[in-house]
Amino acid sequence: MDITKNYYHKIPALIGTFLIFCGLLVFITTKPSTVQIKLGSNNDEQEPESEYLSQNSALKWSYKCDGEKCQKVLENNSTSSYITCSMTCGKNSQLWPVPQEIGSLSKQYVSFLPTEIDFSTNAMNLSKKLVDEAFEIFKRNIHVPDKQLIGSYNVRLSLNIQITDFSMTTITLSTDESYHLLVSQKKEKVVVAITAENFFGARHGLETLSQLIWYDKDTKSLNILNEADIHDYPKFKHRGVMVDTGRNYFAVEGLKRVITGMAANKLNTFHWHITDSQSFPFVVPSVPKLSQYGAYSQAKVYDAATIRDMVEYARVRGVKVIIEVDSPSHVQFGWNWGPEEDLGDLTLDCGSNTIDRMLNPFNINSLDILEKIYKEIGNLQTSTEIFHIGGDEIDSSCWFRYSNETYGEFWTKYLWLMVNRSYQANSDKPPKYVVIWNSDLTEDDFLFNYLPKESTVVQFWFGTIDFLIIERYKIIFSTVGKWYLDCGFGKWRESKGEACDPYTQWQIVYGYQPWVEYTMDIDTVLGGEVCLWTEQVGEDTLDTRLWPRTAAFAERIWSDPSHYGGRISIDVYLRLSTQRERLVQRGLKAEVLWPERCVQNPEFCT
Structure with a gap:
């Protein structure tokens, strides 16, 4: 036997045993670390306790009411959470x-x-x-x-x-x-x-x-x-949110979240701008080609069953649904099948901004189809007391291409024909008020001559309002720059149009009081709506564009509190922050108002 060879063969094992012994010696003589293992936890949850937390675990932070706000303070005895302090403070x-x-x-x-x-x-x-x-x-x-x-x-x-x-x-x-x-x-x-x-x-x-x-x-x-x-009780009867589903389609689950947020803020009108130039997702059984030609796909439509479900979901939450199919402008896709059915051109080419076509006023079939649409809307809404026919941005340059007749008088007559069709379509429950967007036609006697103020409501968003105030037309305010929630994200196309800028902060939404800004009889103000046009809004951004700015609008339109000289008080900031938390708890993805430090010490932020 080769003894030397056998000895050298055992050396690695002896060295390994020696190293293990040394390691145990070091472990025994070393002070234990602060590493804590959470039994039953996943490996990614096993984090060492920081030295800061270890040294400060004895500190007791609490919240103490100081006037209208809660302050974060050190407390030696009993402590109070922020939510409990805020609920009992102010x-x-x-x-x-x-x-x-x-x-x-x-x-x-x-x-x-x-x-x-x-x-x-x-x-x-x-x-x-x-x-x-x-x-x-x-x-x-x-x-x-x-x-x-x-x-x-x-x-x-x-x-x-x-x-x-x-x-x-x-x-x-x-x-x-x-x-x-x-x-x-x-x-x-x-x-x-x-x-x-x-x-x-x-x-x-x-x-x-x-x-x-x-x-x-x-x-x-x-x-x-x-x-x-x-x-x-509310100050105004009409407190609404308008959502456009014509530019981009939104699943019903997303629209129901809108209504959930509205209910939490005591808003009572969901204005559903259901179609526009870009798409016609509204299924009208008597005119199926509207959605067949106009919807982005047959999976992106709103049929009668879907809309009735929405209407009932809204009703139990104190909200009524008003469906708007805008015309005679803002029409294109969905109306482009007339010649195939021997109905002629249902629209005219205008080649303008976002309103590429308008209903053809020389083709009676366009009005006949409108009446069928109005009939379907009347069947789906729980009430036709208010009936919205659109009337937004009627393009004068389009009309001048086809006729020498006075633009204002002709198109006001056409609006009057549309109103009559809404009455005919709902003869069993005729609308008490017909709503139109303000335009050039609402700025002079054309409106007064054809659309009586007793039954016409104007939704004001831009332009001149003096005539409406003088003639005492009823008004729903939706002023751009104040109650438009889509602005501030730049242009959505390069070749045409201008960006709606800047972004409207919640403080601007909250502070706007058009009934104070304009000298007018408060009795002519039905209320207001915030509007969300959706050229740049999708399923994932619907909630954040609306909330919590719409909540700020809700307090203005419900109780219209004073401004304390134009400055928004700390109380408003804190209550809105809490309301935002409630919305999140109810499943809405509401934007944050400010850093969390502002809740703990609001005097640093207001």
Whole structure:
């Protein structure tokens, strides 16, 4: 046997054993590190505790009410979370839109379980169905992220809703949307009474009640202010959001999120600009070629079943749907099949900006098709009290190509023919008001001669308003630069058109009061709408373009609070920030207002 060879063969093993022994010696004699392993966690969650957190874990941060705001402070004893501090701080708590009359609002609160709610109502028939559905939505809106609440709960919530008019199940301009909300604590019970003229006012009361309730993640408790007395009602009857689905198509789920946000802010009108030059996604069974030729694809259409589902989804949330098929301008795709069906040219070539064609005023078939469209709209809307026919941006240069007749008088006559067709199409429930966009035709006597002010509403977005004010036409304000939410993203094509700039900040949306800016009778103002034209808006940006700027609009159009000399108060910033959080909790992708530091120390940011 070769002893030397055998010895050298064992040297690597001996060295390895020696190194392991040395490593154990170092480990035993070294001070343990601060690395903590979370048992049962994924590897990517096993992070070392930072030296900063280790050294400062004993610090107790809390929030303390200072006037209308909560300040982040160090606290040696008991602590309060920001949400609990904010709910019990300031005269308006975190209510949005701010109610018209707050008789009292407690700074005290109690905790309860969301399963411990007793509910009753005197509503009957369809009103009861609507009230019951609204109550179910209310319960879902109480945001409790944890599967199990902790703490001691010996309080039950008793909720009663009383309404007077059981027949008011469709919201109109004459609907009384007021409500009275009374919250009081009686020993181990918090009693909530909502009284209203009808379902729609009661629904608003439920929305306000949900804003008196909050979840505190620090204490893992669901809380409610134990006393409140609120009388509330809107300043304006028409409080709307217009969404354009003609430039880009939006799935119904996205449009329902719009209505969810509207309900949270007590807005009551979803203005559906359903078609435009670029596409015609509206399925009209009596004229199927409109969507067959005009939709981007047959998967991107809105048929009767889809629209009825939207209308009912909106109604239980206090919102009515108004469908607009704009004409005689803003028509092209969807109207380009007339010659094939021996109907002649349904439109005329204008070759202008975004309005490439207009309805052919010399072809009676165009009006006949419009009447069929109006009939379908009337069948789908819950009410035809307000009927929107469009009338936006009628192109004078287009008309001069085809006739020497006076442009203004001719096209106002044509609008009058369109209005008559809306009456004929809905003879069983004729519109009380026909809405048109303002244009050159609404700036002089042409409008007065053909469209009476008793039954005509003008949606004002740009230009001159003096004639409308003098003649006392009813107005819906949607002023560009104030209540247009699509501006500020540059040009969407290189060859034609101008960009709608600049971006409209929420402070501008909030501060705009056209009824103050113009000398006018407030009774002629039906209300307002924010507008979202969608040349540069898609499914992924729908929410962020609307919210929270539309919430800012909602407080202006609901309660129209004073401006404190033109400066927006800290209270408004903080309440809107909280409202934005509510929208996120309800599934909306609302933009942030400011850095989180501004919530913790708002005096640094306002």
